[in-house]
Amino acid sequence: MEVKRLLNGSYIARSNSYGVLSEGAAIVVDCGKYDLALSNFLESNSNKARLILLTHAHFDHIMGARELREKTGVPILIGKTEAASMCDPDYNLSGRLRREIEKFEPDYTVEDEQTITVGDLKIKAYEMPGHTKGSMVYLIGDNLFSGDVLFRNSIGRTDLMSGNDEEMRASLDRIMWIFGDDIKVFPGHDEETTIGAERRNNPYLR
Numbered sequence: 001m002e003v004k005r006l007l008n009g010s011y012i013a014r015s016n017s018y019g020v021l022s023e024g025a026a027i028v029v030d031c032g033k034y035d036l037a038l039s040n041f042l043e044s045n046s047n048k049a050r051l052i053l054l055t056h057a058h059f060d061h062i063m064g065a066r067e068l069r070e071k072t073g074v075p076i077l078i079g080k081t082e083a084a085s086m087c088d089p090d091y092n093l094s095g096r097l098r099r100e101i102e103k104f105e106p107d108y109t110v111e112d113e114q115t116i117t118v119g120d121l122k123i124k125a126y127e128m129p130g131h132t133k134g135s136m137v138y139l140i141g142d143n144l145f146s147g148d149v150l151f152r153n154s155i156g157r158t159d160l161m162s163g164n165d166e167e168m169r170a171s172l173d174r175i176m177w178i179f180g181d182d183i184k185v186f187p188g189h190d191e192e193t194t195i196g197a198e199r200r201n202n203p204y205l206r
């Protein structure tokens with residue numbers, strides 16, 4: 001299995017989009033804007049099981065998902081809690097933009113500790129509230145897609161609608177408890193890291 005960053009989200013209003021590729025599956029993680037890099041990735045793997053996987057409902061992670069699904073026919077999955085609020089412009093923060101997100105429904109939802117199979121890949125989902133009420137992190141092989149919960153040397157903000165400091169603390173404790181040092185972390189913004197590096201270096205985890 002390989003993970004590549006298809007879109008680079010190192011600044012505000014842009015998030016990372018990852019492509020996860022194996023012999024039997026092609027998965028896009030997060031889709032803050034529709035981009036040919038994403039549809040080409042899915043189209044060039046149309047012989048495999050495919051999925052658009054969303055970590056949470058902030059606009060910079062979901063805004064291109066509806067169009068990506070339209071162009072490729074690939075279904076969308078998001079956490080169950082998040083799905084209930086994802087089209088609320090206050091919740092997804094798109095109310096702050098000049099154009100709101102066109103409403104759309106996910107094809108599938110997952111709950112905490114649920115495992116789903118996509119082709120030859122297993123995705124284990126964990127609900128980790130704090131940044132948003134229904135933020136999910138997803139483990140695929142040794143790779144953790146941490147959305148805006150855990151960043152390299154930082155953590156997601158908790159001051160936005162549905163954010164919560166105490167829940168964030170509990171989620172981070174849980175992440176550090178569940179995952180070993182060798183797990184690679186692919187966050188929603190900025191560069192990849194590992195659980196071990198964050199355990200040693202992240203000032204928010206001390």
Ligand SMILES: [Zn+2]
Binds near residue numbers: 056058131148
């Ligand atoms: Zn966010």
